[in-house]
Amino acid sequence: MLIKNASIQQPDGYLNKTPLFQFLLLSTVFALWSAAAALNDVLITQFKAIFHLSNFASALVQSAFYGAYFLVAIPAAMVVKKTSYKLAILLGLALYIFGCLMFFPASVAGTYTMFLAAIFCIAIGLSFLETSCNTYSAMIGESNRATLRLNISHTINAMGYILGLLLGKHLIFQEGVNIQQQMVTLSGAELEAFKAMVLQQTLEPYKWLVAVIATVAVLIAVTEYPSCKVAGAIKDKQPSLRQTLAYLAGNVRFFKGVGAQFAYVGMQVAVWSFTIRLALELDGNMVEHDAANYLLYSFIMYFLGKLLANYLFTRTSQENVLMGYSAIGFACLMYVALVPNFSAVWVAVGTSALFAPCWATIFASTLQSVDTRYTETVGGFVVMAIIGGAIVPAIQGFVADRVGMQNSFVVSAVCFALVFGYFLSEKKFKRTQTLVASAA
Template sequence: MKNKSLTQMPDGYLKKTPIFQFILLSILFPLWGAAASLNDILIAQFKSVFALSDFATALVQSAFYGGYFLIAIPASLVIKKTSYKIAVITGLIFYIIGCSLFFPASHMATYMMFLCAIFAIAIGLGFLETSANTYSSMLGPREYATLRLNISQTFTPIGSVVGILLGKYLIFQEGESLDKQLAKMSPEQAHAFSLEMLQHTLQPYKYIIFILIGVLVIFLITKYPSCKAQKVAQSSNKASTPGILETLKYLVGNARFRKGIIAQFLYVGMQVSVWSFTIRLALVLNDDINERSASNFMIYSFIAFFIGKLIANFLMTRFSPKKVLFIYSIIGTCLLAYIVVASNMMAVYAAIAVSMIFGPCWATIYGETLEVVEEKKYTEMAGAILVMAIVGGAVVPAVQGIVSDLLGSIQHAFLVPMICFIYVGYYFYNEMKREQKIKNTIEEKLINVGVK
């Protein structure tokens, strides 16, 4: 499936970035951003309607990111056997199926059925992220791979804001908070009201389905380069198709890759945790607002996320990405510590500020970790495992939910993402030191050569 108008290098990277294909691929990023942000709306809705604990509400994220975890390697095998484009098309189809499942879920009115629909969406998004993240980094010169991925990731918060707006106006309703309204009703009235509220959950997914169908059609008719390494494939047939065990052995033996996986796991976990409980935090700290008003704070969070990515993209063209992210990590840790101890709504605004710090983390960790895989025949599987690290979004929010239930304080439970950010900062600090050491070694060699 080669596009002969594009010059592909032996390692799979392109000599020049195809603008239309890159933009179309980047459109996928807000599509999964919208799905992820709708989860934050659903958590607040389901907690009241189904009378759930904080741990139980976090199962929304467990279903979502658990789907990513399970499908990442199968998605990488699809890419290996076919192409990135086929994986994208497969992901869009599963995404459409998952959205369609909200129709029976809203009528069956069981929490488990909603979790199944969310899991199906996650399968589609697992295909999309496994293919699109790596593909974006490959669509152009190798030296700009991380920058390209950061540019594509900049579109994600746009989708996140759209998802929150859809949830705010189509799922949440006017009036008092759901808890207050339900408290005034008889059991029969509360049951009927809950069923009515669940009907609203399918509304955003109707619009998303139409958008997905349009994007799917455009992808079907657009030609894409393969962006697969050719040099190894020419040397021997065996080397061109490494098995799963061989690939895993290589990746497990790569210490920097392992550390990158842990950093990605904890980063995704803390991001999802903060966003999952921001609306809940606002409702707890201000008893006078309802879910629709509280959702504004998530809009501000995603705007801050977007601004943070733009600022980081600017800074990383002038300074080391590792140094930028290390400083970001210090600021983020301090903000999360403030959320724990603040006694008023300033804690919510601190959560919004943390979103600005989140901006460049995912793409930078992904791009830098993928870059340490020097044997490019393992790239597809490495990308899949990095996407599997998204399972942190299934684990860390659940841990935060448990801590919240045990301490009786959603605010104090923000200690969990704070600890995660400390490790992310430690990871970037080590990478920064390693980069500086290499730079110093090169400078010393140049000086020695000059002396001789």
Template sequence: METDPSKYVVEKKHGWKQYADGYLDKIPWLQFAIISLVFPLWGAAASLNDILITQFKTVFMLNDAATAFVQSAFYGGYFLIAIPASLVIKKQSYKFAVMTGLVFYIVGCAMFFPASRVATYTMFLAAIFAIAVGLSFLETSCETYSSMLGPQKTANLRINISGTLVPLGDIAGILLGKYLIFGKVGNLADKMGAMHGAARIAYGEKMLQLTLQPYKYILFILIAILIILAITPMPKTKAVSLSKETDTKPSLFETLKYLSHNRRFQKGVMAQFFYVGMQTTVWSFTIRLALNLSDKISDSAASTFMVFSYVAWFLGKLIANFLMSRFSITGVLTVYSLLGTITLILTTSIPNMTAVWMAIATSFFFGPAWPTIYAHTLDMVTDKRFNETAGAFVVMAIVGGAFIPAIQGLVSDITGSMQFSFIVPTLCYVIVTVYFFFEYRYDRKHPEQITE
């Protein structure tokens, strides 16, 4: 009997074999496809936030810092639920956690029905928070699950293939918002600026009811995927110990102790915090930047720039995946991050609409940074019994999306310049670039440790 976790078979059913380290002997393509189809669902929710920020700012008469509460509620939900989600995975299964996430997502979308009638900012934030709870379950489970559905040597490739679908969800979300929320209203700020009293309140309530429209379509898709997942057999892909004396389910304290001594894992979590914060900030305020730099553009037309941003992101992922299959993963991401930092510097400094196009170019260089940091950071966890909770900590780093946009909003309010406030994500991108550079140097010195 072999004791190598990568060869010791602990489960054999439904056409696949699972080894002790949790990985499979081959990719179960149907199951992998189902999990991958969940990825664009959180992309759609995230991109709709960019539409909601513009809508809420005008209707509720908010400043830039207050509009960032949309992202704070969204990514704050991720932060609070990631660890509980990992405990659910540990106690139950990845499949159960994914289904739980879908249920919370459905509840959050359904909450837009009363929110659009009650018409209070707090009620909308509660609905967004509920969606975020579901997405925290989905990302905590799906990110790791995708990487585990097959041989270990192709784990990074699988998570990047799944991640490539996220921009498609972003594009779908922004298009739903563009045509169903903004519609033919034109520039909402100009139109409502000329209204007063009861007329303004009534028109604002009418505009808020439009926010419900995209979530109706998302609800149907969520229910369909939930049913498909419920009836499909899924691999466990959970690591087990080969020693009877070793507890196969380490406690949270044991996991924390293990991770507290893993410096490279901690650096990966830090990089993810700044990356997500930077990405969220750029996308949250690109529409606002366009509206500030041009007084001849409507809300709907400005949202088109986000479509371009997500297309650029998608193309950046495809090209990066091609390059990473031939060159050093950390090396490719170092170059991407450096070029992205340069485009953000230009976004901050060019005083015309070219700055918006530079922000769009930045999205190209976001590429596969999120899933790559995720998979690369999990690679630092050599004992795969800690995978579920370790993955939760990387997902918790998404809370950067709650803090960094709020900081940029404050900078914009204090300086009176939305364009200058893009210095905040620029500094974040510098940190991410430094992280990838030092990881690349480490990989060059220790090629035997590269598992990607």
């Protein structure tokens, strides 16, 4: 190994201090998977035009992407449990590269199904990354700073959304060209040639991603990482999957956390999937290249929301911060759904700032609701909740096909209300625990 780790492993799996280089390198992986997610939001608009899809059918991009998380999260958790976080990360990066390379035959085949298969393969790799990296970021340092570390990693994750969207906007969308209007003017061989050219453009950002992913993989391979496992775990003394399931069956806090994560991911993915479509619907003269700016602004707001949340966490409890974010977010999404003018797009953009601390805080809170012996497997179960990103956008797309894109944002508003309920429940639980401890 070229880069050593000097931290001391504690019996509960945490470290006595966070190894800075290892933590920052680990956090760059968060940006890699968010870049892929941002590109999906561009592809939804592109594929809807090229393949003449309904809003529901175009949302299947997200269903393929996040459906893979649901299927692979537990196998990925088993890899972490039996081997190491580092090996699971390297395997995830290799699968990510393979999925990106699948865009080359997909662009030649020119079928929606083939592109969905490529996206599904990318997501298999990302499932390994999210299952391992989210838990690892929480574990790689002092236990009392787990939520802070995870929020820092997700601040870098927010930068990946911005970079991914910029790649999609400038390498996939054509400036000043409305694809749907352009296709109306073409027919026969000219139309087919235009479609082939547009699909070839989808390759460009993935070429860049492959180079970056390979570089990060090499750096991680030559860096020594701590195991961050409970003492005795390497000797196969951890609970089996069956024992873990039996333990979790009576853990209400765990199930509430998984439900909140499902609602949050579904809401975030749905709002971002349809922001470009919302802008195009409310301004008939806008083209895709320009409408993508509003998604870019959304990702910038997401990043700023992360910074603000990290500050607020030092002033009050995470439950208070998330309850405030969720209440304001619910009101904003209701505005987006019900106010019929372009200001709704700007409010949707601003709502992204309120998404910012949700994933990391829900993830860390759910991990803290279980004994550390179950951490690796429980991390996989929480990642499975990402299936919300496959289901909620499809539901919102289905609703949009019937009542209009703008009114469909009520679906996402309901999800924010559920997130509020989760953090209200967590606040009540911790208040009760404090009272019991003080009484003892």
